[in-house]
Amino acid sequence: MRQKLQEEIEIPLGVSCETAGRFIKCTKEDITLMREIENSEIEAKVSDSKIVLTCSKGNRTHNMIMQSLVAHIKNLFIGLQEKFTYTLEACNVHFPMTLKVEGTQLSINNFLGEKIPRYAAIMPGSNVEIKGQKITVVSYDIALAGQTAANIEKATKVRNRDRRVFQDGIYIVTKPRRSS
Numbered sequence: 001m002r003q004k005l006q007e008e009i010e011i012p013l014g015v016s017c018e019t020a021g022r023f024i025k026c027t028k029e030d031i032t033l034m035r036e037i038e039n040s041e042i043e044a045k046v047s048d049s050k051i052v053l054t055c056s057k058g059n060r061t062h063n064m065i066m067q068s069l070v071a072h073i074k075n076l077f078i079g080l081q082e083k084f085t086y087t088l089e090a091c092n093v094h095f096p097m098t099l100k101v102e103g104t105q106l107s108i109n110n111f112l113g114e115k116i117p118r119y120a121a122i123m124p125g126s127n128v129e130i131k132g133q134k135i136t137v138v139s140y141d142i143a144l145a146g147q148t149a150a151n152i153e154k155a156t157k158v159r160n161r162d163r164r165v166f167q168d169g170i171y172i173v174t175k176p177r178r179s180s
Contacts, residue, residue, distance in 0.1 A: 005058035007070050009051045012077050017046050024051065024073060028080040031140055035072050039065050072143075079140040084176040086149040088135040092168045099130050106135075106152055112161075112168055120155035123148045135170065142176060 011017050015028045024044055025034050037044055041062060042055045051073060055062045078084075090097060095113040099106065106120040106128060122128050126139035126148045135152065139145035149172055156169040 002057040002059055005053075005055040005063055005066055007053045007066055009053070009070055009073050011046075011049045011051060012081075015077060015080055017051055019044050019046055024076075026073075026076045026080060031080055033076045033079055033141055035069075035076055037069065039069075042066055042069065075142045079142060083138050083140055084142045084145045085174075086137040086145050086172060086176065087174040088137065088149060088152055088170050089173045090133040090135065090170045094166070094168060097168070099135065101128050101130065106155070108155060108170070111156060112158070112166065118155050120152040121148075122151070128152075145176070 015026055017024060017026045019025070022037050022040075023034050024037065025032065027033075039055075039062070041057070042053055042065065044051060044053050046052075053066055053069060055066060058066070090099060092111075095110050097111045098109045100109070101107075101122070104122050104124065106122060108118040108120065111118055123139075123144040125141055126137055126144045128148065129136045129138070137145050137149045137152070139148070152170050153172055158166050158169060
């Protein structure tokens with residue numbers, strides 16, 4: 001049964017929000033984060049100190065999408081307060097791999113003794129720091145940090161070998177808000 005759905009999200013102090021078409025834009029000091037509303041039936045507007053999401057003819061699917069959007073907006077607010085950090089660790093048993101940041105890519109050399117380096121894309125808006133075998137991905141946007149960490153982990157996937165023997169790779173060790 002279709003019904004009107006409405007969700008209100010409180011805007012924290014010091015954060016200014018505005019809607020521009022299908023986007024919600026949140027700003028605090030010099031940090032600006034945006035999130036797209038991908039469903040055309042959900043509308044967002046800023047009133048007083050709240051973001052109001054409405055869907056005039058919503059069903060269960062629209063309710064799920066709206067709850068996901070509420071979580072994304074809350075992550076925007078958390079990202080404006082502090083950066084999201086992913087920690088990855090390079091594990092090598094057979095050959096020592098070398099890691100290097102080259103512009104918008106992470107270069108992984110000598111992985112499993114391969115002569116051709118592997119590359120992982122670094123999303124714009126996220127920083128990658130390498131200290132020995134530890135890799136730290138930091139961003140204000142949790143989606144960009146998570147995608148960069150996933151790209152790095154996926155670049156070292158082992159194919160056509162026994163995973164029990166060849167355990168080399170780069171693996172996510174800690175995620176944001178789950179480190180304790």
